[in-house]
Structure formats: C-alpha cells, structure tokens
Amino acid sequence: MRRTKQIIKYVVGDIFSANIGWFLFNVFRYYVFSPVVGFSNIKSFLGYHRVIEGQILFPLLFIFIFYLSGYYNRPFLKSRLGEFFTTLFSVAIGVLIIFFIALINDIQRLPVNSYELLVGMFVFNFVCVYICRAFITQRATRRIHGKRWGFNTLIIGSGKKAKALWLDLMQMDRSLGFLVVGFVRIPEEKNEQYSSIGGCPIYNIEDLEKVIKEHNVEELIIALDSKNKRALHKTVNRLYPYNLPIQLQVNEFEMLTTRVKLSNIYGKPFIDICKCSLSECEKNIKRLLDILISFIALIIISPFALIIALKIKLGSEGPVIYRQKRVGYRRKEFTLYKFRTMRVNAEQNGPALSRENDDRVTPFGHFMRKYRIDELPQFWNVFIGDMSLVGPRPERAYYIEQIIKRAPHYSLLHQIRPGITSWGMVKFGYARNIDEMIERLKYEILYLENMSLIVDFKIIIYTIKTVVTGKGI
Template identity: 45%
Template sequence: MSDYITSGIALLVFNIFRYYTLDLSRLGLRGVENYIFQRQLIAETWLLPIIMLGVYWLSGYYNHPFNKSRLQEMVTTMASAIINTLLFFLIFLTNDMGKLLTTNFYLLVVLGSLLFLLPYSGRWMLTSMSIRKIKRHQISFKTLIIGNSASAHHTADSLRNSVALMGYDVVGFVDIPGETKYDTNGISFIDIEKKAVELGVSQIIISPDSFDDVRLLDLLSRLYTLPVSVKIAPATFSYVTYGIHLNDIYGEPLVELSSPRISESTKNIKRTIDVLFSGVTMILLSPVYALTALAVRISSPGPIIYRQTRIGLRRKPFEILKFRTMHVNAEVNGPALSSAQDPRVTKMGAFLRKYRLDEIPQFWNVFKGEMSIVGPRPEREYFIRQIVKEAPYYNMIHQVRPGITSWGMVKFGYASNIPDMVRRAQFDLVYLQNMSILVDCKIIIYTIKTVLSGLGV
C-alpha cells in the first residue's frame, strides 16, 4: 500500500511540475488544477501505480518483507524507479506535442528522482518500524536448531546476540544420533517434521559437530517437505554448500540451502516468463492439442491424457500430464523406464515422443506453478530412492520447480536406466549452480532445435 500511495503522489507532483515547466497554459489549460484534474491524468495517477507495483514485485522486493539491508533496499528501489521512469516515458512523454528531446530528458530525470525518493522514503519508514519491532521482540522468527551439542548451543547464543538485527527466536534443539547432548530436553531426530509444525517454526538451522554429505543430503530431503527456510553454519562446509548464497552478513553467517543461488528478482522474472510463455503457448498450440488428442484416441484404446505422480518443488508430489504414448496397463509389473525400442509404446506414441509432442500438456503444469519451462526433469518417488543411493546430491534439485526441458535433457536426453538417470542428474546439478534467465533461454533454443529435428528420443 505504501508503494502504491507514494508512487501516486510522485506522479501527481510530477504532473504539477510538468505543467509549469512546459507552460501548458498556452494550450488553453488555465490553472494547474484544471490540468491535473483532467480525466486522463486522474486515470494515470490511479492506474499507473498498479503497473509500477508489478515492477516492484518483479524486483523481488516483496519476497521477504523482513531482514532487508538498507543498501539492498536502496538499490532495489533505484532500479525499479529507473524501469518505471522509462515505461512512463515511452507511454506518455513522447505524446507531448512540440517538445524538444532535451526538455523531455530533463523531465525524465525529475520523474525518476520522484519515483525513487518518495517510494524509498515510505520503505525506509516501514523498514525502520520493523527493525524497532524486532529489537523489542514484537516480531520474531521461531527457529529450530538441528544439533544439541556445545557448538549448536554456541550457534544459538550467537543468534540470540543478533536478535536485534535478525529476530531469531530459538525454540528447540534436535538431538543428532551419535553426538554428545548438551541439553537433556532435546527433540528426537525422527520427530523433526512433526515438531517443526507443532512449534510453528519458520527457520531451521543445521548445526552439527560433524555431518558427512550423505547424512546432510538425506536430512535435506526430509526438510524440503516443510515450508521453512533451511540454513547451515558455514563451518559445515562441503560440496553441498559450495556455491550456495550466504545470508545474514551482519548477524550469524549462515548458508541458505532451501533455495537456489539466484536473486529474488530472477525468481520472479522466471515465474512471470513461465506463466506468460505457457499461457500463450497453450493458446497458439490449441489446434495441435486437438489434433494430437484425436490421433491418440484413434490410434489405441485408453485415455488421451496420461497422469502420473511425480515429485516437484520441496518434494511436493503433483500429477504430471502427458499425451498417452503407451498401451493401457503398461506397468502391470511395476514402474519401469522406457527405451527407444520399448514394445509398450504405440506407433502414434513413438511419433509423439520423437517430436516431444507428448510433453506439451505439461504447459498446464507450468501455468499452475507445479513446473517451470526450464528445470530438472521430475521423477517418481520409486526411481528417486534408487537414484539417491547412487547420487545423494540428487536431493538438491528439489530446491527448484521441475521443468518441461532441462540442461540434462538437452545434453543427455531420455534415460532408460538408473545409471543414465544419475548421469543426467549431474547436468541438472550444474544447472542449479548456473541458473539464470540467459541460461534458460539457451536451453529453450536448444530444445526447439531438438524438437524440430525429430531427435526427441
């Protein structure tokens, strides 16, 4: 609400400034009040801030309302102001009749300054209020520490000392099997999920005396099912924590493990692209959907759409959609991977797989937020358990939404056995370390080339 109000005030002040700067009274507009109360400018003052809120959301500013640094807040607000100013310029300033470009540029600077100073002032006040409430313990974040040794309690003491900045409220310690207990009232290791929900925890911090990668990854697999932030003390360094972004510079330094190493703005832009791309694609490909559905129906008996439970973001199960490419009851003997000469695949199914047309119903999964255009391919729980035995790091891919296409798919292709799935997962792990909008675009382009060349299988 603060951003909306301050953006509207910025536009109002700018229009008053524009009236006097451009001497719009020469156009018959007698009095600034007659100018600013024109129907067009009233609509502009009310509606444009809504568009600006969209830019603010894309910047990632609203993702985490608390624990923002002043510098981060200032830079984010400044970047948003520049983008909003350019949007305003393209829409409105070019319509000012007979005005020199230099004049418009001067107005551009004024508008940009207003769109930075006023929203930033509102944000500064709100952030200051939040900081005061955190210092007074009116706002806090319930935190569960996994570990009950002396070092875990030392971590808790450090968090309490930084409570004025970060607002951590340590509500319990979890006993780790094999470690010396510092407190006899620790929570059982097998009850982590249950207790986290009961205590209303929003943060989990892993602070063991020693933890090998296999145990850490197994623990992460459990914690990803919870809607909480998972962090670890950087002393527990391994390839699992390598490359993951660091949080809380001014408090206890902690490594975030529950989200990928991309900025909040990149997350929001990626999600926006997913929604727009999938929505437009479903509309444009509607004739292809209809023809493919008819072909599947005619080619063999059974449903047109095949639904299968896969594991997605934060290990949440969802139903993936595909055009059916196999005969009905193709897995009567249990889950089985497909291969190039799989007798279970119908003739029409082979054609659909060749051009990956069987995957296009997944744009609906993307639109709903269960998947992304680009991301590690989702697998079934049955195969995940086998993959993790060979590659424990596979659990890390649940930091992000699974994708219709992936780096593993374009570099390796379909997997017909567990070793192939492990090798493909290695590419997906590299993707996690290099996620960006540019990388996604490259993967999409490569995928389109693969589809058009008929190399889908």
C-alpha cells in the same frame, strides 16, 4: 503471518508514495510548462482527464514493476544498499516506460525540456518511494536487532554444535531474528538423551510436522555434529516438504555446494539452502514468463490436441492423457500429464523405465516421443505452478530414493521447480536406468549452479532444435 503483514506494509507504502510522487510531478509539470500547456490554473490541469488517468494507472504500473524486481519476496533484514539500488533501477524503468509510451506525445511542450520532464518525474517518484521504504525497513530492522521481533526457529540437531549455535545466537548484541523454540533430535547423531537444552525442549524428528504447526515455526537451522555428507543430505531432504527456509552455517553449506552468497554481514553467516542462484527479480520474471508462454502454448496446441487424441485412441486402447505422480519443488508430489505413448498396463509388474526399442511403446507413441509431442500437456503443469519451462526433470519417488542412496546431492534439485526441458535433457537426453540418471544429474547440478534467464533461453533454443530434428529419443 508477520511476513505477510510486512509485505502488505511495503505494498501499501509503495502505492501511497508512488501516488504522492506522481502528484508532485504533475504540479512540477504544470508550473515548469505553464506557458505552453494551455491551462488557466493548476486546478484545471490536475482535473484534466489524461492527468487523472495517469494518477490512477501509473502508480499501479510502478507496483507491477516493483513486484517483478523481487522487492517484496523477502520483507525482513533487507540490505540497505540492495534496497537503494533496487528502488533506483525499478523506478528508472517505470519512468522510462511511462515517458516514452504515454508522455512524449502528451500535452504540447517544448522539445528542449523533455529531459527536464524525464528527470523531474524520476526524482519525485524515487525520493517518495525510497523514503517510505527506508522508514518501514529501518523500523522493522531495529525491532529485529533489538530482539523485540523474532521468528520462531527450530535447530535441527541436539549435539555440541547445536548447543554452541544456540549460545551464540543468545549472546549476539544484534539479533538476526532467530527465536529458538526447540531442538530436533536426528537419528544419525548419537547424542545423550537430554530432554532440553537451555530450557528449550528437544523433539524427535518424527514429531517435526506437529511441532512446526504448534509453535508456528518460521525458520529451520541445521547444526549437526556429524560430518557425514550423506547424513546432511538426508536431513535436508527430510526438511524440504515443510516449505520453510532451511539455514546452514557456511562450513556446512560448502559440504553441499561451492556456491556461497551472503547478504548479512553481522554475526554468524548463514545460507538459506532453499534459495537458488537466481536473483529475486529473475525468479519473478521466470515465473511470469512460465505463465504467459504456457498459456499461449495451450491455446495454440488445443486444435492439434484433438487430432493427437484421435490418433492415440485409434492406435491402442486406453486413456489419451497419461497421469503419473512425480516429485517436484520442495519434495512435494504432483500429477504430471503426458499424451499416452505406451500400451495400457505397461508397468503392471512395477515401475520400469523406457528402454531402447521398447515394445511397450505404440507406433504413434514412438513418433510422439521422437518429436516430444507427448510432453505438450505439461504446459498445463507449468501454468498451474507444478513445473517451469526449464528446470530439472521430475522423477518418481521410487527412483529418487535409489538415486539418493548413491548420489545424495540429488536433493539439491528440489530447491527449484522441475521443468519440461532441462540442461540434462539437452545434453544427455532420456535416462534408461539409475546409472544414466546419476550421469544426467551432473548436468542438472551444473544448471543449478549457473541458473539465469539467459541460460534458460539457450536451453529452450536447443530444445526446439532437438524437437525439429526429431532427436527426442
């Protein structure tokens, strides 16, 4: 709730400050260019319909750019330097867009003053927006560091390390905002059966969902005595479905991955294991592209879908669309849609992966798999947010449990949305057994460590090549 309120403060503050900045710029524009503008007074200029339209539309454009910049994604404990440069670049982009699209051919003015107009627009908008943001950030940060604000936190673990962490958090001069409301006992840790630590109750892992709801928990910190990687991965896997930040101390995070990025230099360094290597800006742009591309794709393929549906119906009995439960982002199950390529009751004896020359695949199904036509309905999964265009391929829970027993780091893939295509699909292809799934996992982890919009673009290009050449099987 507090997070939502803080985001609203930033959005309202940005709307207000962008309007003020744009108003001051228009006043500046009038007095600097009054000899050539052709308006008798400032009132008539500010009442000009083009100026009024700009006063309404351009601040909204700034808000859209601010959203894409990722500024609103993490409203607390912002980096001051990061906030400065995020504001600087996003305002600069907005100013350039407005200048070259709307103002360069606007009211008559001397060409020699174009740069003066551009600089003036940037200065007024940047100063107004940054001052407002800095005030809101400073106020929130001061309250958090002064222990007036806090986020209800559960420490996952109940041993010596958990107790030591709690003591460190309590003794910090500048709070990081973790307000510990309890500990959670993990079966893998063989600790004495205390009922509380420092007055904070110890709960069983089975009661975690209930405790999170009752105490409105906002943060989870893992502090296990066990140095067993499998126990750590198993714990992380249990926590993903609660859709909360999962914090690890740096030494524990190194057990999971070598990627370490810190944003806060005060006190004990923590890493949010749910935060992938994409910047907040890239995350928002990636999701926006997912929505736009999948929407366009659904419109384009809709006429062909009728032909495909007819071919499927004529080729074999059964539904056109095949639905299957898969595990996706934060270990949440969703329904994946595909054009049916196998005969009905292909898995009547239990889950079975496709194999080479699989007799369960229909003739037209084989053609669709070769060119990956069967995957087209997944654009709907992308559009509604279950999947992304690029991301690790989602698997069924039945196979995930088997993979995690042998490769527990598979749980890391649940940091991000699964995809229609992936690095693993491009470099390895479809997996026909657990061994091949684990082999393909190497590429998926490599993608996780090197995520970027450029990498996504390359994967899409290779996927198109695979589809066109008919190497989908």
